[in-house]
Amino acid sequence: MRPIHLLQAGLAPVTREATSGFRELAGQVVRHALDHPGGPLKPTVLVAGSMLSGVLGHQQQLAALLADEAGLTDVEAITVEAACASGGAAALTAFRALQAGACDIALIVGAERMSHVAVDTATRGLAMASDWDREGAHGATFVSLNAALMREWLTRYGRKAEELAPFPVLAHANALTAPHACFRKEVSVQDHGASRILDPPLRLLDASPICDGAAALLAVAETESTRPLLDHGTPVRVSGMASQVDTLAQADRGDLLALRAAAGSMRRALAMAGRDTRDLDLLEVHDAYSIMAALALEVCGVSAPGQSVDDAAAGRFCLDGELPIATFGGLKARGHPVGATGVYQLAEAMLQLQGRAGDNQVRGARTAATQNIGGVGTTVTSFILERA
Amino acid sequence: MRPIHLLQAGLAPVTREATSGFRELAGQVVRHALDHPGGPLKPTVLVAGSMLSGVLGHQQQLAALLADEAGLTDVEAITVEAACASGGAAALTAFRALQAGACDIALIVGAERMSHVAVDTATRGLAMASDWDREGAHGATFVSLNAALMREWLTRYGRKAEELAPFPVLAHANALTAPHACFRKEVSVQDHGASRILDPPLRLLDASPICDGAAALLAVAETESTRPLLDHGTPVRVSGMASQVDTLAQADRGDLLALRAAAGSMRRALAMAGRDTRDLDLLEVHDAYSIMAALALEVCGVSAPGQSVDDAAAGRFCLDGELPIATFGGLKARGHPVGATGVYQLAEAMLQLQGRAGDNQVRGARTAATQNIGGVGTTVTSFILERA
Numbered sequence: 001m002r003p004i005h006l007l008q009a010g011l012a013p014v015t016r017e018a019t020s021g022f023r024e025l026a027g028q029v030v031r032h033a034l035d036h037p038g039g040p041l042k043p044t045v046l047v048a049g050s051m052l053s054g055v056l057g058h059q060q061q062l063a064a065l066l067a068d069e070a071g072l073t074d075v076e077a078i079t080v081e082a083a084c085a086s087g088g089a090a091a092l093t094a095f096r097a098l099q100a101g102a103c104d105i106a107l108i109v110g111a112e113r114m115s116h117v118a119v120d121t122a123t124r125g126l127a128m129a130s131d132w133d134r135e136g137a138h139g140a141t142f143v144s145l146n147a148a149l150m151r152e153w154l155t156r157y158g159r160k161a162e163e164l165a166p167f168p169v170l171a172h173a174n175a176l177t178a179p180h181a182c183f184r185k186e187v188s189v190q191d192h193g194a195s196r197i198l199d200p201p202l203r204l205l206d207a208s209p210i211c212d213g214a215a216a217l218l219a220v221a222e223t224e225s226t227r228p229l230l231d232h233g234t235p236v237r238v239s240g241m242a243s244q245v246d247t248l249a250q251a252d253r254g255d256l257l258a259l260r261a262a263a264g265s266m267r268r269a270l271a272m273a274g275r276d277t278r279d280l281d282l283l284e285v286h287d288a289y290s291i292m293a294a295l296a297l298e299v300c301g302v303s304a305p306g307q308s309v310d311d312a313a314a315g316r317f318c319l320d321g322e323l324p325i326a327t328f329g330g331l332k333a334r335g336h337p338v339g340a341t342g343v344y345q346l347a348e349a350m351l352q353l354q355g356r357a358g359d360n361q362v363r364g365a366r367t368a369a370t371q372n373i374g375g376v377g378t379t380v381t382s383f384i385l386e387r388a
Numbered sequence: 389m390r391p392i393h394l395l396q397a398g399l400a401p402v403t404r405e406a407t408s409g410f411r412e413l414a415g416q417v418v419r420h421a422l423d424h425p426g427g428p429l430k431p432t433v434l435v436a437g438s439m440l441s442g443v444l445g446h447q448q449q450l451a452a453l454l455a456d457e458a459g460l461t462d463v464e465a466i467t468v469e470a471a472c473a474s475g476g477a478a479a480l481t482a483f484r485a486l487q488a489g490a491c492d493i494a495l496i497v498g499a500e501r502m503s504h505v506a507v508d509t510a511t512r513g514l515a516m517a518s519d520w521d522r523e524g525a526h527g528a529t530f531v532s533l534n535a536a537l538m539r540e541w542l543t544r545y546g547r548k549a550e551e552l553a554p555f556p557v558l559a560h561a562n563a564l565t566a567p568h569a570c571f572r573k574e575v576s577v578q579d580h581g582a583s584r585i586l587d588p589p590l591r592l593l594d595a596s597p598i599c600d601g602a603a604a605l606l607a608v609a610e611t612e613s614t615r616p617l618l619d620h621g622t623p624v625r626v627s628g629m630a631s632q633v634d635t636l637a638q639a640d641r642g643d644l645l646a647l648r649a650a651a652g653s654m655r656r657a658l659a660m661a662g663r664d665t666r667d668l669d670l671l672e673v674h675d676a677y678s679i680m681a682a683l684a685l686e687v688c689g690v691s692a693p694g695q696s697v698d699d700a701a702a703g704r705f706c707l708d709g710e711l712p713i714a715t716f717g718g719l720k721a722r723g724h725p726v727g728a729t730g731v732y733q734l735a736e737a738m739l740q741l742q743g744r745a746g747d748n749q750v751r752g753a754r755t756a757a758t759q760n761i762g763g764v765g766t767t768v769t770s771f772i773l774e775r776a
């Protein structure tokens with residue numbers, strides 16, 4: 001199999017201001033990702049990730065629009081959808097095209113616009129990631145589905161809702177110095193406890209925002225022709241990748257907290273890379289909700305069941321801790337423009353491994369993982385990245 | 389590169405009756421595609437193609453729902469969108485996963501439901517395949533965009549609108565004996581000329597219907613473990629594949645009739661297979677509109693510019709002609725459940741090459757092509773299939 005490397009990224013500032021259309025939002029990040037000192041980059045495959053470009057933006061064939069905007073004519077361009085894991089699924093699809101020899105250079109773009117519509121409209125759009133006939137159509141939202149997950153976790157492990165506070169607190173702390181983060185604002189444990197309850201026991205500060213964002217990533221297969229590009233800068237190798245699904249409806253799961261797809265995809269990605277979680281220097285978790293961060297850490301074997309919050313409270317996941325997570329603020333504070341999130345995660349991990357993370361640098365980072373989750377653990381894509 | 393073969397298909401009857409949900413519609417075709425005499429088939433990758441499952445059906449993550457319904461737990465499942473080329477793009481994505489060694493057995497499912505909503509709602513949904521900000525939002529629809537294309541073609545080549553009649557006539561003739569076709573009804577040149585004008589000069593019988601459908605296809609990579617499967621029945625090899633985009637907006641094209649993505653993707657797919665159009669025994673064209681069938685035949689080099697209608701009138705594309713098209717009725721008469729169409733095309737071509745096309749059999753067929761078009765020639769995926 002041809003080795004795959006990440007070369008460059010473009011990250012739009014995540015906003016809630018609904019100021020840009022898709023062309024403007026994504027155009028800037030694509031130009032950034034293509035601007036390489038090693039020579040003009042001409043990707044021949046573009047894979048876009050977006051969940052709601054049609055539902056909220058009336059735009060399908062988003063990849064074709066992005067190819068247009070990037071001036072990439074005659075290329076292959078398709079769009080991948082896996083709810084909030086659309087970005088990760090797009091990256092996986094592009095990596096496969098590189099592995100299969102369909103191209104030597106691929107461009108991955110995640111883009112989402114949600115802040116131009118009313119909150120209720122966005123919430124209803126997001127609920128299309130549930131089993132619509134059995135959940136969404138009956139009023140289930142991602143707040144209510146995550147609240148159910150949270151209640152189950154609190155009961156099973158005898159924890160208290162406020163014990164989840166370290167997750168939003170650390171995410172906001174990391175976002176303070178992240179140029180592309182949406183919320184560069186400190187949040188305390190007290191702020192968390194005082195924030196509005198959305199669906200008991202889930203509070204506003206347990207949830208990531210409705211926002212807009214776009215991220216682009218340039219990936220290459222290692223070949224004779226791409227070697228000169230790899231000699232510039234610090235390429236980052238994609239050493240593991242896996243995607244897995246769980247049941248769409250929460251009600252169909254034997255164990256609500258098992259998150260089989262999150263556990264399985266991370267296990268398989270690590271196995272492909274010949275690594276285990278102890279080898280990781282950082283992990284970009286899908287902290288769309290505090291409970292999702294906690295559970296993902298537990299099912300992936302980073303924390304013991306029910307004890308991720310103890311590890312978080314002890315500082316294990318902080319920027320200078322044993323296994324930093326959400327190093328640029330995560331979904332909670334960098335923001336969660338859903339279809340773009342998986343691409344932001346990969347780009348952020350790449351910057352860390354290249355030593356280009358600025359004030360957010362994890363010292364000596366050589367191995368990273370990212371995990372992107374669609375639905376309440378329904379479609380999960382996990383990646384392992386390594387500094388060459 | 390590992391050789392890819394198509395083994396089996398499941399084809400739901402295309403309907404306009406809005407009777408089934410996604411689970412029911414797609415479940416039947418998946419079961420059919422998996423029911424193989426060579427042993428229990430366990431695909432580990434599922435790729436779904438759908439354009440409007442979110443917009444019209446409120447369901448995202450369709451691939452996860454289909455994996456659920458098929459009883460495929462712990463597999464990889466993602467959804468691909470490229471407007472009316474979503475099915476072809478899904479197949480391409482699955483073939484890449486097979487080539488890349490990510491799986492040995494892949495399941496491709498195209499599914500679309502459009503007949504459960506009002507015609508205006510469906511039309512507006514379909515218009516999301518245009519450049520929404522510059523076309524769709526201003527009232528452009530696929531009828532108006534194809535009518536513009538038709539006017540340009542009539543003017544440039546001095547043809548008359550009624551000369552396109554042979555395309556719907558032959559499609560309906562072939563559908564008469566196609567069990568899964570939507571319109572099993574003969575249509576004459578006179579019927580075409582008498583049918584309602586939708587947007588001058590485009591008539592109702594120049595357009596494919598708004599309908600529901602689902603098709604599934606089982607594809608395998610040739611490996612030690614899959615060889616026993618290939619010994620049963622007649623596997624069909626995917627010898628060429630390519631996808632290419634053109635500008636999203638029709639206004640951005642230098643030559644409206646060039647259909648660069650259709651021409652380019654077919655040229656590249658043929659080159660990959662080491663074939664040219666003279667080697668083809670049948671061609672499943674994307675006849676969403678009569679003009680699109682005519683133009684595709686011209687830009688792919690089957691007919692001279694402006695003369696596809698002469699070839700059609702001479703019977704060249706009929707079931708017993710030199711190069712049959714739309715052998716089960718095509719988009720016009722089998723029906724065009726948009727995201728499923730590309731999968732129907734591949735499945736139909738497979739049945740032809742296996743000698744299993746019944747009354748619609750093209751005699752001695754050994755080499756086939758399919759072409760699936762999203763938008764007015766924006767995203768195009770072309771495949772070459774060969775009987776082993």
